[in-house]
Amino acid sequence: MITQTAGHTDIRATNLAAVLGFLRREAPCSRAAIASGTGLNKATVTSIVGDLLERRLVRETQQTQNHVGRPATLLVLDGSAYAAVGLEVSANGLSALAFDTAGDQLLRWHRAGPGADAGPAKTIAALAVLARRAISTVQSSGREVLGITVGVPGLIDRDGVVVLAAGLGWRDVRLRTELTAALGRPDIPVAVDNDANLGALADQLHGPFAGCDNLIHLTGDTGIGAGVIADGRLLRGDLGYAGEIGHLRLVADGPLCGCGRRGCLEALAGLPAILSRSDPAADPDPQVQLEHLIRRAEAGEAAVTKILAEAGTHLGNGIAALVNVLNPAAITLGGSYALLADHLIPSIEQVLSESVITPDAGGCTIAPSAFPRTATTLGAAAHSLISLNSGRLPKLTVNS
Amino acid sequence: MITQTAGHTDIRATNLAAVLGFLRREAPCSRAAIASGTGLNKATVTSIVGDLLERRLVRETQQTQNHVGRPATLLVLDGSAYAAVGLEVSANGLSALAFDTAGDQLLRWHRAGPGADAGPAKTIAALAVLARRAISTVQSSGREVLGITVGVPGLIDRDGVVVLAAGLGWRDVRLRTELTAALGRPDIPVAVDNDANLGALADQLHGPFAGCDNLIHLTGDTGIGAGVIADGRLLRGDLGYAGEIGHLRLVADGPLCGCGRRGCLEALAGLPAILSRSDPAADPDPQVQLEHLIRRAEAGEAAVTKILAEAGTHLGNGIAALVNVLNPAAITLGGSYALLADHLIPSIEQVLSESVITPDAGGCTIAPSAFPRTATTLGAAAHSLISLNSGRLPKLTVNS
Structure with a gap:
């Protein structure tokens, strides 16, 4: 039979996205309601809900269902446990923005960069300082950082290498790898994307x-x-x-x-x-x-x-x-x-x-x-949330 | 929670596509294996397999599973029950091609058109004659027609209207509606698409x-x-x-x-x-x-x-x-x-x-x-099969 595929399907991620999607539309709801609404079996739903509870993406409420029968624990989404951080490197300097999974903005900063002539190493060091400050601000609000995405005006390959950013004078800079190393936080995934791509995400998710x-x-x-x-x-x-x-x-x-x-x-x-x-x-x-x-x-x-x-x-x-x-x-x-x-x-x-x-x-x-000034950082923060919504959960950290 | 949606998800179609995809990779397999492999519940799998059996897209075999326990009926895909018909209208004339869901080509014809000056009505009438002959050829081989797709060199809107086809001298021709009426077969879905789009499908599905x-x-x-x-x-x-x-x-x-x-x-x-x-x-x-x-x-x-x-x-x-x-x-x-x-x-x-x-x-x-000569008709026939693989089943006809 002829088929048009778009790569290998991760069944767990697909099912997880289906559960999150159902919760977004129907919560509060029971595990049984999720199973019948998505067509997934109860064992799958129980396992997925367990993962979501453990990560505080979902919480149980004391409500009971409004029909004849024994009371059931209902589930609701919890938007307050995680936040995503968006960063931007441009000729104008460095920017950061973070919001939590409920959509509340937690911080928005801009600072002058080390200058276009400083070279990528100094810029990455300054970016790491900014990112660490953003992480500690997010954590002091009681939230975990889901991920960090950096927007750069240039050609970015799929490994997070800045192949060419003429306005910054960068060529073949392994930004994702180097920023991850400079941060020293292997539990927080770092992504790099083109500034225009992130701007498009911002306009698709917010505004008119x-x-x-x-x-x-x-x-x-x-x-x-x-x-x-x-x-x-x-x-x-x-x-x-x-x-x-x-x-x-x-x-x-x-x-x-x-x-x-x-x-x-x-x-x-x-x-x-x-x-x-x-x-x-x-x-x-x-x-x-x-x-x-x-x-x-x-x-x-x-x-x-x-x-x-x-x-x-x-x-x-x-x-x-x-x-x-x-x-x-x-x-x-x-x-x-x-x-x-x-x-x-x-x-x-x-x-x-x-x-x-x-x-x-x-x-x-x-x-x-x-968003003439913030499209890139807004889209960068949204970028990490999209991973979550398509069924890729944050790793559990030891101290969470 | 912020979400990136791509329109309303039809859960039934998604689950059906998951079952078809699993069968394509793993058949022969039992209903229980499909349920555990996809995470779907057994009632959902039984219902979907029932639909597939009824349409002869799947058949049961007499084999049993090779492990301890009671024998289970295994399921395999059946590629011989349906075929898709691709048509092309171009300045060179009219073409038709059909293959079944197993990929076997059933017919490939070309004929001169009524001429560019004949106007759309005469061309559509000639196209309907060609389509009816293709349908009867497919049916005489014991197969049902899953759908007909027509490729046209021009701007086609989402309703199958040829907004502009300069090479044919057509403007605002309701090709999908008019061909459907001329065919008199409301059970067979008709689609119209741009010739280059269909050529791309042909190159994506066949060849180097x-x-x-x-x-x-x-x-x-x-x-x-x-x-x-x-x-x-x-x-x-x-x-x-x-x-x-x-x-x-x-x-x-x-x-x-x-x-x-x-x-x-x-x-x-x-x-x-x-x-x-x-x-x-x-x-x-x-x-x-x-x-x-x-x-x-x-x-x-x-x-x-x-x-x-x-x-x-x-x-x-x-x-x-x-x-x-x-x-x-x-x-x-x-x-x-x-x-x-x-x-x-x-x-x-x-x-x-x-x-x-x-x-x-x-x-x-x-x-x-x-496919310098057949890309459009090959892609047109493939187009109807893609609908099937994404979980949209053919309607059951009264006499099938």
Whole structure:
């Protein structure tokens, strides 16, 4: 019989996810109700509920069932035992954010990094200090850390190696391995992911596009990247490199790009290109430059409005490729693009109306991300919770 | 608790797929073995096996288990009760192919269509005649038809409406509804899908890339389209329009395209563009022209080799966008591109080495599809079987 498989199915994880899903919809409920609702046998349900109780993901209540028969212990989800920590490394510095499994935010920090010239070793050491402080803050609130995910603006392979992060000057940095070693907490799983991928998770889980199954988040700070949610799941590609739109060649013999090629989307519409065109002699701090640019654009200064409209047209050409290939319901503009959205979106929509073959750009909405500053850390924290919801439980620590 | 859902889960279908998957790996096996292997309770397994037996998808054997204890009836999969029919509408005519659930091919036909000027009504009538003949051939072999899927080179929405098929001159044709009515067989589900999507299914299920979870199939006849398998599943996008790369604008002020724009990939590298450049005064039949072109290319005629190298460069620019956005493991060239592959692939690979930001083009292989003529019908027939394997059973007919 012909079959379309998506890899080996872990039956235990599938069943665990089914029990968690049933509890999320129906709790409080009994073990017997879970068994009849999921079709799982009672021994399986008892064993899975035992694992969940031991990890304090579920607790028993004293309630009894409201029907004839002997009283049954009911189960409810417990959101207060675990929290997930999201970290971000960017050219602007290091950030951290944590929330618990009930969705309550526990901390949100930003600090200057050791500088782009400091090299990865110093940055990883500073990141480990930040992560340890986050772990101790979470633990002092009575919660365990479920996992740590780090967002990086670059190509990340499936082993958590930063293959290339041009904006940080990193190449082949084994970030997952090195941060795990620096933390000295082998009980806490560490993951590394692309900043745009995590931004897409943030927009899929929170804000106006929460629950959207076909969504693209565009980053617009150090570089331009796309995080793609397709049919409800993060699209990663064969080696984890999906969404690399920053170096689509849009103009033959266009301006020189940092990658050494000419006419790439980043060289035409990246934030550094916009800033250098609008005010080449400005303050050296890009954040100050960006704030200045926004003020001038909001004052309607013609030279700035024109530069942003041109950048929007180039961005529209890159987005048109995404819309033709992926047919998303929405594209959110993240980072600095979210702050400049009012000045970019009209040109983007004009290009889409001309360049997308499907009527009405395939129904795609272009909007600023609701999280211009925190999308990566928010998505990074959510990333660890998704592992839990798909049936991978935290390890039990000796002292828990 | 925060959750990433992919729509409502049908527990019955999930459990049914788990039972089918277990049988595929472990048969012959008993109901008790299925229950313990999947974690499902015995009542659920008995009910699901009952449904499968009733539909002749499973049969009981007289074997007994090889351990101490009372003998148990064992179950095996039965691949001979159902077959799926794939149809194709293209500018070249109508095609049909059917195979049964054991994978044996039952028929493969091609016939001339009523002509591009005949309009959709005549074509649908001719398609219904072909489909009825396929159904009766399948039934006379003792099998039931599980479903019919039609591949069309165009934009297909999720209701089976052909929104636009430029090569056929179709716009807003309710193909699924009209073919269902013309067939008069409400018991047989009819689906309509894009030809490139079905080509991707064919390459994922059969041939050298079978089992590849990140695969793109490129069509190269009437137009240029991409069928995308991402993370093991067909990528459809929000409204079903994913993979529309034929109208990526690659050259500002390039040649006029059939869509009214300039510089589209189709206008630069589509088969009609290649043929008109290589031999504008040739035989009016594009198939004869194509054969002539292949002979000249294989004889090493410089003018033809140059035209194909240029087409390969343009195609490479379109493929580079796909590789940057999707990071596939392989891209297969379908239709006429498969026949011209030796002359196109060197230029494509040259462009990828220059234009993809990830090292080694993200590991992507470019190869001809193993099914230059039958990818669409093969994938169309497979399409109905995928529904079955994901747990959606055929309806029972009164006379079965």
